[in-house]
Amino acid sequence: MxxxxxxxxxxxxxxxxxxxxxxxxxxxxxxxxxxxxxxxxxxxxxxxxxxxxxxxxxxxxxxxxxxxxxxxxxxxxxxxxxxxxxxxxxxQEAARPLTVSCTPAFAGAFLLPRLADFQKTHPGQSLMIDPTATLKEVGPGGVEVALRYGGGDWPGLEAELLILTPVAIVAAPGLVPGDGPVNPADLSGYPWLQELGTSEASDFLSWHGARLDLSQGVTSLPGNMVLDAARDGRGIAVIARAFAEADIAAGRLRLLYEDRRKKGYYLVTRPGHLRPVARDFIRWVRAQARG
Amino acid sequence: MxxxxxxxxxxxxxxxxxxxxxxxxxxxxxxxxxxxxxxxxxxxxxxxxxxxxxxxxxxxxxxxxxxxxxxxxxxxxxxxxxxxxxxxxxxQEAARPLTVSCTPAFAGAFLLPRLADFQKTHPGQSLMIDPTATLKEVGPGGVEVALRYGGGDWPGLEAELLILTPVAIVAAPGLVPGDGPVNPADLSGYPWLQELGTSEASDFLSWHGARLDLSQGVTSLPGNMVLDAARDGRGIAVIARAFAEADIAAGRLRLLYEDRRKKGYYLVTRPGHLRPVARDFIRWVRAQARG
DNA sequence: CTACCATGTAAGCCAGACTTACATATTCAC
DNA sequence: GTGAATATGTAAGTCTGGCTTACATGGTAG
Known part of the structure; x- marks a missing residue:
């Protein structure tokens, strides 16, 4: 002593x-x-x-x-x-790869397609992606940055909004003809589609489940196959609106309903110091989201 | 590094x-x-x-x-x-005895008779006396304080005058009758006395030797025996005046000659920090010299 | 002798270290 | 549930230890 x-x-x-x-x-x-x-x-x-x-x-x-x-x-x-x-x-800290946790949806739609750019603009920095549906423990030595879908209110963590995007219900115009918003309760007799292994749609469905007609079942498909199936009229898709935006704009999918809750993808970190590689990544992701 | x-x-x-x-x-x-x-x-x-x-x-x-x-x-x-x-x-430093170097003359005449007082007023402090004719190396870990006879100009050391006392030539009035100062060159045919193992008299003699009649020899005696022999008329003594002062005042010894050079006993230390025990000792010696 | 270099000392400056005040959150007891 | 106690963080102001600067002294080399 x-x-x-x-x-x-x-x-x-x-x-x-x-x-x-x-x-x-x-x-x-x-x-x-x-x-x-x-x-x-x-x-x-x-x-x-x-x-x-x-x-x-x-x-x-x-x-x-x-x-x-x-x-x-x-x-x-x-x-x-x-x-x-x-x-x-x-x-050690300088050399250790950055571990980023995110949903498979986000990894597939946002991160992976852009990864080559990060590696090009940040030579020598390595990244590990930990794709999970749920929020992994965030902190030093493990997942340092998480990209999560939610309302931004994770206790004890800092969250910065990256992309504001509610969950949307979309379908092919041919499957659900008409115009303008639809009350989800009126969508009966349709099969539903959600993305396999993510939380965005399943959170929404569990929140609205009591009010929806899910009698024709909910099919979980991986990645972009949800959008494919929706476009093909094989069911009503529940998905983060950002991912369906292009199809909506092009008229391939009709926006039936949009969740009122302010949700989006957040950059989530634990309070405390971040390594340079983490800070670099956050800066890069911001720029990418701004597009 | x-x-x-x-x-x-x-x-x-x-x-x-x-x-x-x-x-x-x-x-x-x-x-x-x-x-x-x-x-x-x-x-x-x-x-x-x-x-x-x-x-x-x-x-x-x-x-x-x-x-x-x-x-x-x-x-x-x-x-x-x-x-x-x-x-x-x-x-260690606090417990280590203080080593004091001084001439045997000073130890005998000044220090040892007073030692009991130091030990009484400074319980727990121990002292080691290193009696040598020559100046021992002064510094940390060894001789920390020296009590030396000289002019005070030891290179690299700090010297504080304790007792100003020139070398004197004294003799019994019966051996050298008369009054007033005598030219040392006129003292011929006498035996000389100096203290054994000290430098005060021998320095003086080597400085004046060419001008003195030492044909009857120089007898070196320890400690107070020089003064005894001088009082008994057995020879002319060369000694630090301070030690003969009482006998001169009492008329037992006649002051024949006094060295012009400003010499005395100095407290000698090496520049740098002194341990508390060294500082205590110095303070005490000062007080003792002041009488 | 001059120039250079080493160290010490004194006095003034100032930035790092700290205090103080306030805010927020958690825990505990009633 | 409420209030008190306790823990930590933050911002702003204070202050003093750590420093700089200027000068002095001494030693060495050319």
Whole structure:
């Protein structure tokens, strides 16, 4: 147990150590990036504090006394250990790939198609994508950035809105003819489509399930196959509107209903420091979302 | 080789270490005698500096991350080593007897008769007397204080005049009758007396030797026997005047000649810090010399 | 003798370290 | 549920330890 209050000023110990390494106040000052006078005064203060003679001043050049040397050696050894640990940790951290957690929908629709650009604009930075339907634990040493769909209110985490996009119900015009919004409760007798392994649609369905006619079943399909099946008129799709936007605009899909809740894709991080690679990634994702 | 400039602020490292020991900014602050806010800010600065997340802030109470713990452990270990060395050195130094070097004449005439008083007024302090005719090396770890006879100009050392006392030539009035000063060259046919093992008289004799009649020889006697022999008329004594002062005043010895050179007994130390026991001793000797 | 270099000291400056005040969140007891 | 206690963070102001600057002294080399 170190008695912190009894320990002499660390600045003075450091000055003695640098003097020990160099044998000169001028050189020690250069090492510490201070003037020789600062070193001289710190060492003198240390002598007074400890009641020891740490320096032999009988010659023109200073020499450390036996006591001075012992203390300086201990300081150098101690702080050398600290330096080593820090170098190891910051080195590890710098080299470790960034782990990004996101839904498979987002990975497939947004991230993977753009990954080559990130790698081109950020050479040497590596990325690991952890595709999960649920929010993974976010924090140092694991998932550092999550791209999640939701309302942005994850407790203990910081969330920055990336793309505001509600869940939408869409269908091919041929399947559900007509114009304008439809009350979801009126959509009966249709098969439903959702994306396999994501939470966006299933959250919506579990929220609205009591009010929908799901008697014809809900089919879960992976990735873009939901959109394909919807366009082909094989069912009503529940999907994040952003992903259906192009088809809606082109008239291939009709927007039947849009969820009122403000939901979207967020950049989610844990409060605390982010590594440079994480910060780079966040900046890049922002730019990509802005398009 | 520690890269001093790359090392983070030692104050911040210390704050992290104290936080690691306590798990609370408030308790760490108490340990360091600073406010909790100081600890909080230092740790945060350290995180920013290193680009690492050192603390897990997800709960009410702080917990160190794996990295934070590693660094804190290294700091504690390193400074604990420094603390141990310092404790050992200051402990040793405090307990080590003070070594005082002086001429046998001074030891016999001044120091030893008074030693009981020093020991009475400074319980627990121990003294070692190193009686030598010549000036011993003065410095930390060895002779810390010397009581020397001379002109006070020892290079590289600090000298404080204690007793100004020239060398004197004295003799019993019966041996050398008369009154007033005598030219030393006129003292021929007499045997001479000096103190054995001291430098005061022998320095004088070697300085004046060419001008004195030493044909009847120079007898070296220990300690007070010089004064005894002089009083008995067995020879002319060369001695520091201070030691013959009482006999001169009482008329037992006649002052024949007094050296012009300003010489005396000096407290001699090496520049640098003195241990408390050395400082106590010096203070005491001063008081004793003042009478 | 001059120039250069090393160290020490004193005095003034100033930025890092700290305090203080306030805010927010959590926990506990009633 | 409410209020009190406790923990941490943040911002802004304070202050003092650490530093710079200027000067002095001493040693060395040419």
């Amino acid at each position: 170190v008695d912190w209050l009894a320990l002499p000023p660390l600045t003075a110990l450091r000055a003695l150590a640098a003097l020990s390494e160099t044998g000169s106040t001028v050189a020690a000052g250069a090492r510490l990036n201070v003037s020789h006078a600062a070193v001289s005064q710190q060492v003198k203060l240390l002598e007074e504090r400890l009641g020891l003679s740490l320096v032999d001043r009988s010659g023109r050049q200073l020499a450390l006394s036996a006591e001075g040397r012992q203390i300086a050696d201990a300081v150098i050894e101690g702080l050398s250990g600290v330096e080593t640990v820090i170098a190891r940790l910051t080195g | 520690v890269d001093w400039l790359a090392l983070p602020p030692l104050t911040a490292l210390r704050a992290l270490a104290a936080l690691s020991e306590t798990g609370s900014t408030v308790a760490a602050g108490a340990r360091l005698n600073v406010s909790h806010a100081a600890v909080s800010q230092q740790v945060k600065l350290l995180e920013e500096r290193l680009g690492l997340s050192l603390v897990d802030r997800s709960g009410r109470q702080l917990a160190l991350s794996a990295e934070g713990r590693q660094i804190a452990d290294a700091v504690i270990e390193g400074l604990s080593g420094v603390e141990t060395v310092i404790a050992r050195l200051t402990g």
